[in-house]
Amino acid sequence: MSTNSQDRVEMFRTMVRIREFEERVKRTFAEHPGVIRGHTHLADGAEASIVGSIAAIRPGDQVMATYRCHGYPIALGTDTTAMLAEIYGRSNGLCGGYGGSMHLADPERGFLGTSGIVGQSIPQATGAAYAAQIRRAGDVVLCFFGDGASKQGAFHESLNIASLWKLPIVFVMENNSYSVSVRVEQEDANAAAGEPLATKAKAYSMPGVTIDGGDPDVVYETVAEAVSRARAGEGPTLVESLVYRLSAHGNSIAPPGVPLHYPEHEAVTVFGDVAEYEAAKRGDPVPRFRGALVTGGVLDAARADAIVAEAADEMQRAVDGALAGPEPEPADALRFVHA
Amino acid sequence: MAREITYIAAIMEGIHQEMSRDEDVLLIGQSVGGSPEDPFVAAFGPDRVRVTPISETAEIGMAAGAALAGKRPVVDCTMAEFLLVAMDQVVNEANRFHYMSGGRVTAPLVLKAGYGFTAGWAGQHTGSIYGMFMGVPGLKVALPSTPADAKGLMATAIRDDNPVLFLHHYLLTLETGDVPEGEHLVPFGQAAIVRPGTDVTLVATGWTVHRALEAAEELAADGVSVEVIDPRTIAPLDVDTVLASVERTGRLVLVDQATRHASVSAIIAAEVAEAGFASLRAPIVQVTALDAPIAYSKPMEDFVLPDVAKIVAGVRRAVDVTLPHDAATAVR
Numbered sequence: 293m294s295t296n297s298q299d300r301v302e303m304f305r306t307m308v309r310i311r312e313f314e315e316r317v318k319r320t321f322a323e324h325p326g327v328i329r330g331h332t333h334l335a336d337g338a339e340a341s342i343v344g345s346i347a348a349i350r351p352g353d354q355v356m357a358t359y360r361c362h363g364y365p366i367a368l369g370t371d372t373t374a375m376l377a378e379i380y381g382r383s384n385g386l387c388g389g390y391g392g393s394m395h396l397a398d399p400e401r402g403f404l405g406t407s408g409i410v411g412q413s414i415p416q417a418t419g420a421a422y423a424a425q426i427r428r429a430g431d432v433v434l435c436f437f438g439d440g441a442s443k444q445g446a447f448h449e450s451l452n453i454a455s456l457w458k459l460p461i462v463f464v465m466e467n468n469s470y471s472v473s474v475r476v477e478q479e480d481a482n483a484a485a486g487e488p489l490a491t492k493a494k495a496y497s498m499p500g501v502t503i504d505g506g507d508p509d510v511v512y513e514t515v516a517e518a519v520s521r522a523r524a525g526e527g528p529t530l531v532e533s534l535v536y537r538l539s540a541h542g543n544s545i546a547p548p549g550v551p552l553h554y555p556e557h558e559a560v561t562v563f564g565d566v567a568e569y570e571a572a573k574r575g576d577p578v579p580r581f582r583g584a585l586v587t588g589g590v591l592d593a594a595r596a597d598a599i600v601a602e603a604a605d606e607m608q609r610a611v612d613g614a615l616a617g618p619e620p621e622p623a624d625a626l627r628f629v630h631a
Numbered sequence: 632m633a634r635e636i637t638y639i640a641a642i643m644e645g646i647h648q649e650m651s652r653d654e655d656v657l658l659i660g661q662s663v664g665g666s667p668e669d670p671f672v673a674a675f676g677p678d679r680v681r682v683t684p685i686s687e688t689a690e691i692g693m694a695a696g697a698a699l700a701g702k703r704p705v706v707d708c709t710m711a712e713f714l715l716v717a718m719d720q721v722v723n724e725a726n727r728f729h730y731m732s733g734g735r736v737t738a739p740l741v742l743k744a745g746y747g748f749t750a751g752w753a754g755q756h757t758g759s760i761y762g763m764f765m766g767v768p769g770l771k772v773a774l775p776s777t778p779a780d781a782k783g784l785m786a787t788a789i790r791d792d793n794p795v796l797f798l799h800h801y802l803l804t805l806e807t808g809d810v811p812e813g814e815h816l817v818p819f820g821q822a823a824i825v826r827p828g829t830d831v832t833l834v835a836t837g838w839t840v841h842r843a844l845e846a847a848e849e850l851a852a853d854g855v856s857v858e859v860i861d862p863r864t865i866a867p868l869d870v871d872t873v874l875a876s877v878e879r880t881g882r883l884v885l886v887d888q889a890t891r892h893a894s895v896s897a898i899i900a901a902e903v904a905e906a907g908f909a910s911l912r913a914p915i916v917q918v919t920a921l922d923a924p925i926a927y928s929k930p931m932e933d934f935v936l937p938d939v940a941k942i943v944a945g946v947r948r949a950v951d952v953t954l955p956h957d958a959a960t961a962v963r
Contacts, residue, residue: 329751329929381751381928392753392927408755409712410685443684444716471685474665479684547804548750562666625931629923 295347295512297590303347303508304581304591305599307339310363311578312603313372314539316611317362317379317393321543321553324615327380328552331545332393335363337538338466340577343367344511345434345464345533348519352429354402356417357436359394360537361406364436368401372606373613382617389620390628411437411444414463418450421461421528432522433461434515439489439532440471443479451496451530458527462518465489465530466505468537473558490532498528505533506577509584536572633779633809641778641810642743642799645785646705648814650675653703656789659683659690660707660743687717691742695725695794698738703789711746711760711798725794726769737792741785747838747888748801749936753927759837759920762893764796765865771795771819772866776840778808780863783817791819800837820867824876828858831946832876834899835886836862839937843886846942855950865895870902874910877903881912882949886937891919913952918945 295303314334320327335342338360346355346367357364365375370386378385379393386396397405404420407413417435424431441447442465454461467489469476476483482491493500499521503514511533518529540555559565559572585591636644650656650671658664658680664672665682672680683690687708694704708714714721725738747759764772771793775781781799788795825840826847835843840861847857858876862869877883883903885896896917903915921935948954 330748330753330927331751331756378927383928385928389928389931390754390926392751394755395753395927408753409716412716440685443686445686445688446716472662474661474682478665478682547748547802550805564667619930620926620928622930622934625926625934626921626923 295509299347300509300585301591303343303512304585304596305603306343306367307508307578307581308600309372309603309606310339310342310366311336312600312607313362313366313376313610316376316607318539318554320380320611325551327615328393328543329381330392330394331359331542332379333360333542334537334539335360337468337572337577338363338505338535340508340581341464341466341505341511341533341535342436344508345436345515347508347512348516349432349434352402352431353433354404354420354424354431355434355436356404356413356420357406358410358413358438358441359406359408360438361394361396365396365398365401365403368398368403370398370401370403372610376610377614377617380614380617381619382614383620384613384617388624411441411446413437414441414444414450415446418454418459418461421454421459422457424460425457430523431460432519434464435461436464436466438471439465439467439469439476439480441465442489442492451493451498451528454528455496455498458525460522460525461528462515462522463528463530464515465532466535467532468535470537470541470558472541473562475563488532490530493530498530500530500532502532502534505535506575506580508577508581536575538572538576633811635807636778636810638775638778638781638799638803638806638808641782642785644810645782645815646789647671647674649786649789650679653789654679655701655703657697657702657704658707659694659704660709661685661690662709663707687713688720691717691720692724694740694742695720695728695738698725698740699728699736703739705741705743705789708742708744710748710756711744712755712758714742714744714796715760721796722764722767722770726767729793730769738794739792741788741795741797743785743797743799745801745804746798749888749925749932750802751927751929751932752925754924757925759888760893761798761865762889762895765868765895765898767866769793770866771864773797773819773864774836775799775863776803776837776861778806778810779815780817780823782810783815784819784863786814787816787819790816802838817863819864820869822860822862822869822872824858824872825861826857826859828856828880830856830880831882831884831949832858832860832873832880833884833886833942833946834860834862834873834896836865836895837888839886839888842937842939843942845939846946849939849943850946855946857946862895868895868898870899870906873899873903874907877907878910881910883911884916884918884942884945884949886942886945887917887919888937889920890922891917892922894919913949916945916949918942
């Protein structure tokens with residue numbers, strides 16, 4: 293399986309749009325202090341993994357993810373103004389200001405939602421795959437989570453059942469080497485032994501593969517094959533997609549009164565490992581894929597610049613539209629408690 | 632000697648001093664001991680201070696096992712909601728071992744977790760969920776509202792031979808206050824009268840203690856004398872101090888950041904209605920969070936939470952029962 297030139301340009305466009313969106317979220321902390329509350333987690337660095345994965349599914353398929361959730365809906369076609377308005381807590385937000393950054397959902401596009409608790413969306417995605425199996429329409433579920441979540445019982449219980457029942461699901465573990473500020477070698481037995489985390493798949497008799505999550509072509513090919521297996525009733529796959537988040541785990545965790553901002557990556561702030569972080573920046577998947585497309589003659593530099601400029605314009609409109617959105621009515625807090 | 636330090640520093644000082652005093656005290660969790668410069672690792676070494684994977688069931692279950700084997704583990708569980716991932720280990724295991732063994736074993740452990748982060752943390756990281764733990768047999772629950780109590784209750788929790796849930800309020804993290812240096816123990820089951828008064832008894836926990844004090848100050852200007860009580864631990868719960876106060880004031884207002892039917896206030900109201908009915912000169916008033924999850928957006932977040940204005944309105948109603956029952960302070 294491979295993508296054609298037009299698909300690859302669209303993958304690049306979506307990667308750029310996610311990056312521009314996340315840059316605007318980050319800039320909001322400086323340019324509009326107080327507009328974003330609580331905790332916000334960015335996907336910069338994981339664009340190739342997100343876009344390559346979602347390029348491998350079709351309408352009717354579904355996606356569940358974690359609180360680091362801005363990239364998936366963009367790849368699924370969700371309106372970025374509605375997303376940013378949600379992150380700004382406005383009533384024109386994707387979820388009316390009820391959920392915020394950590395709890396985006398867009399069920400019409402197959403994005404069933406997220407959990408703010410590590411690992412807990414994995415059984416939920418497995419349940420969605422169970423529903424897909426008995427719906428018999430050939431739909432597949434993509435379940436995104438981080439390396440840290442694979443230390444949860446929920447992960448192990450879900451992989452066992454998914455394999456046992458041959459559920460149509462692909463588990464995409466975005467391994468960014470850090471559980472917040474703890475390095476993967478400090479908290480994962482496979483990593484400590486020098487083995488890939490995809491080794492865990494063996495325990496549940498499903499294929500496990502470790503790939504370069506910075507290359508959207510590789511991600512697409514791998515996930516597409518896993519999706520085909522799932523659609524054919526052959527069961528789940530664990531894809532360990534190696535990524536590097538280019539921002540800190542989240543913005544600074546501070547009680548009210550303390551200004552919020554994005555600190556530096558934990559490699560620098562906790563471990564003093566500037567070299568690791570600089571190397572990751574040099575491997576940034578967005579310029580890397582642009583280089584591959586330009587070198588390969590798929591995209592010329594002027595067209596690539598135009599894609600970046602269009603994304604910047606779109607995200608400026610998103611910021612403007614989100615800032616212009618009204619705050620919710622206070623008493624609306626009591627809506628939606630029950631369906 | 633006391634000096635002014637933050638609430639969070641006081642908690643960590645309490646743990647540090649107990650670890651210095653008793654080498655059986657351990658500290659584990661997802662955010663402790665991970666960095667090369669961690670002060671607890673530096674002081675106590677990697678045998679006693681360990682970073683864990685994100686594995687709550689294993690962290691708390693292992694703490695129970697280590698406690699059975701003679702250690703006194705403190706598990707930094709980060710956020711109260713993360714306890715829910717390991718609910719069996721929190722409410723159905725260590726807390727029952729002493730009883731089920733006919734007193735032959737003990738499981739002394741402390742689960743430290745923050746709660747009530749109503750600062751835009753939305754639906755899954757903001758809950759005031761202490762109410763669901765206060766009726767669990769064998770489990771003690773501390774809710775410090777000041778830096779001094781935070782240190783003293785932590786030290787007591789570590790020395791206690793039972794599992795203790797030590798819940799610190801996130802909005803108090805950087806609040807400062809006088810904290811005694813050296814050994815400082817605050818007994819469990821002993822409420823503090825944080826402001827004496829004669830007209831109304833006002834009971835609050837955690838962050839709402841400070842809102843209650845602000846309300847009392849505002850009401851004092853109008854000649855209403857409010858006594859503010861902080862139970863400090865909700866299991867055990869010092870009902871006697873509340874009853875004695877109500878005997879003097881005849882009026883009771885309860886403030887709680889939890890949703891009404893999962894609140895400490897509902898339990899205290901029931902206790903006072905049963906044992907202190909003769910003292911009451913007005914219906915008990917509860918000022919609780921409304922029955923909804925916490926929204927991300929600030930106007931909706933504010934709407935469901937108790938605040939100074941709602942507390943003042945609740946006290947005024949206790950003083951003058953002809954005032955209307957405010958829907959914002961008493962929604963069922």
